[in-house]
Amino acid sequence: MWLPIHLNESSAEPMYHQIEVQLRALIVSGQLTEGTLLPSIREMAQMLGCSVITVRRVYQDLETEGLLRTRQGTGTFVASVQKEDLGRQRTASVIEAVEAAVDAGMRVQLTRQEMEQIMARVLDERWKES
Amino acid sequence: MMETAAVTLKGVEQYRAHFRLGPIDLNIDEGYVTAIVGPNGSGKSSTFRLLLDLAKPDAGQMSVLGYSVGQGDDREWKRQIGYLAEESDFLDDSIRGSEKAAFVRKWYPEWDVNLYQELLRKFEVDDAIKLGKMSKGMRRKFEMALVIAQKPKLLLLDEPSSGLDPIAWRAMIDILHRYMEPGDRTILMASHIIDEVRRLADFIVFMARGQILGKYEKDELFERWHVLYVPAANDSDRSKLLAMPGVIDAELAGIGMYRVVTEDAPQTEEALRAAQFGIGSRQAMQLDEILQVLMQRGVYA
Numbered sequence: 001m002w003l004p005i006h007l008n009e010s011s012a013e014p015m016y017h018q019i020e021v022q023l024r025a026l027i028v029s030g031q032l033t034e035g036t037l038l039p040s041i042r043e044m045a046q047m048l049g050c051s052v053i054t055v056r057r058v059y060q061d062l063e064t065e066g067l068l069r070t071r072q073g074t075g076t077f078v079a080s081v082q083k084e085d086l087g088r089q090r091t092a093s094v095i096e097a098v099e100a101a102v103d104a105g106m107r108v109q110l111t112r113q114e115m116e117q118i119m120a121r122v123l124d125e126r127w128k129e130s
Numbered sequence: 131m132m133e134t135a136a137v138t139l140k141g142v143e144q145y146r147a148h149f150r151l152g153p154i155d156l157n158i159d160e161g162y163v164t165a166i167v168g169p170n171g172s173g174k175s176s177t178f179r180l181l182l183d184l185a186k187p188d189a190g191q192m193s194v195l196g197y198s199v200g201q202g203d204d205r206e207w208k209r210q211i212g213y214l215a216e217e218s219d220f221l222d223d224s225i226r227g228s229e230k231a232a233f234v235r236k237w238y239p240e241w242d243v244n245l246y247q248e249l250l251r252k253f254e255v256d257d258a259i260k261l262g263k264m265s266k267g268m269r270r271k272f273e274m275a276l277v278i279a280q281k282p283k284l285l286l287l288d289e290p291s292s293g294l295d296p297i298a299w300r301a302m303i304d305i306l307h308r309y310m311e312p313g314d315r316t317i318l319m320a321s322h323i324i325d326e327v328r329r330l331a332d333f334i335v336f337m338a339r340g341q342i343l344g345k346y347e348k349d350e351l352f353e354r355w356h357v358l359y360v361p362a363a364n365d366s367d368r369s370k371l372l373a374m375p376g377v378i379d380a381e382l383a384g385i386g387m388y389r390v391v392t393e394d395a396p397q398t399e400e401a402l403r404a405a406q407f408g409i410g411s412r413q414a415m416q417l418d419e420i421l422q423v424l425m426q427r428g429v430y431a
Contacts, residue, residue, distance in 0.1 A: 012396070051331070051332035107403070108408060
């Protein structure tokens with residue numbers, strides 16, 4: 001099983017966080033449906049080129065959030081996501097992405113006003129496209 | 131989760147006329163791949179030989195899979211270890227692969243003949259050939275198949291990919307990942323192939339001049355050891371940079387730009403922001419660069 005997860009090793013974001021955000025998005029967006037069997041921890045580590053320690057942490061975090069469940073001996077599956085959870089999760093992942101963008105702005109010392117302008121411009125552009 | 135150690139070394143030392151190993155204190159966790167990285171002559175192979183009781187330490191204690199090394203009957207625990215030495219044994223040159231396999235299987239109760247055949251097919255090795263007549267790469271692949279078919283709990287691999295072509299190398303990586311799948315197996319490998327360590331290891335141990343320079347979780351290592359390019363004006367900035375947490379080195383890398391080496395990027399970046407420095411760009415360091423920095427800094431762990 002191939003998953004569209006891409007890692008940026010020069011990012012300031014820790015690897016487990018990058019994987020977690022992307023895997024969560026795949027589940028919340030419905031690209032990975034309920035009952036889907038995920039790769040084993042070792043397979044996932046091989047696929048992403050990271051250690052099993054990182055993958056185990058991601059699986060455990062998403063299990064705590066109720067997005068995954070592990071059955072002893074069979075593996076880790078995508079859990080059933082409640083409608084209202086789905087809504088909350090959807091916005092949660094977007095909020096996180098916006099926070100990351102704001103952090104990036106702060107790193108290069110943009111002012112609040114400059115960031116608002118950028119945000120408005122990107123929104124205008126993307127909405128025109130779609 | 132409770133971590134159990136597959137291998138422990140406590141205060142292990144070995145004195146030779148031209149080389150001193152240790153003192154080494156190290157735990158290798160069960161269920162993980164640990165790679166020992168270091169230049170030639172750093173003591174990796176010597177450590178393996180000590181762990182297998184092929185050489186005696188002058189001080190210290192070792193345990194492997196819960197057994198004390200050098201005490202009592204060693205058959206029980208050695209049955210659970212697969213060892214791939216760096217050099218092939220020339221004493222085997224005149225026998226065929228199949229004869230070697232027939233000998234080895236007597237000693238390993240877990241020997242899996244189907245797995246052995248599958249690995250030979252995957253590696254495209256003909257075990258009817260005499261070992262001395264095999265090419266270096268084919269012999270390496272044969273020996274790899276032999277140790278994995280023993281289904282050991284612990285695999286000790288000394289420079290496993292030496293002599294392998296890129297295709298065989300990829301097959302080896304895949305086979306070793308599959309070997310680890312059950313979750314309670316352990317690999318301890320010595321390697322100086324950076325790509326191999328990146329693909330396989332969960333933990334990385336740096337070793338040089340007979341000493342352990344440190345043990346790190348792989349992903350954390352690459353997340354923390356970064357080079358940051360920081361716009362800064364003068365020498366007083368340099369001393370400020372050097373005083374920040376995590377910073378190992380800061381040198382001028384062009385006009386008004388410092389190249390900052392850090393072993394704790396998140397902390398250093400926070401300190402930089404607090405002190406109103408910008409960050410021009412960041413780069414994860416490669417394994418060999420990290421080893422070099424650790425070696426320059428000398429022994430600290």
